[in-house]
Amino acid sequence: MTVIDDELWSAIGDPTRRRMLDLLLAAGEGTATGLSEELPVTRQAVAKHLGVLDRVGLVHASAAGRERRYRVDEERLARAVAQLSSVGAAWDARLRRIKRIAETIQHAEAIQQTKDAKKW
Numbered sequence: 001m002t003v004i005d006d007e008l009w010s011a012i013g014d015p016t017r018r019r020m021l022d023l024l025l026a027a028g029e030g031t032a033t034g035l036s037e038e039l040p041v042t043r044q045a046v047a048k049h050l051g052v053l054d055r056v057g058l059v060h061a062s063a064a065g066r067e068r069r070y071r072v073d074e075e076r077l078a079r080a081v082a083q084l085s086s087v088g089a090a091w092d093a094r095l096r097r098i099k100r101i102a103e104t105i106q107h108a109e110a111i112q113q114t115k116d117a118k119k120w
Contacts, residue, residue: 011052014049023038
């Protein structure tokens, strides 16, 4: 089973950060200023979000004059997607098991109701 990285999922859980990842993937790289022009948040908010993404290893920054250019670490993102797929598969298995149990209970209750109805 895959170990869950709570910080990673907290970072990806934010819709603004997911949109930033989409924009960076599409463009190849970007700056806080450029991203803020595409998003409904300030440059300062974008910089804060980029800091979170950088801390969990989803983006890496390099100096470009007075600004920093950010690129998505596609290998790290691929590992995150694999982790999500693993978690999804585990939950699918759990839900199938719960469904089988519920169906078994429902079937047993139907049999009992039939028996009770025949007694009357």
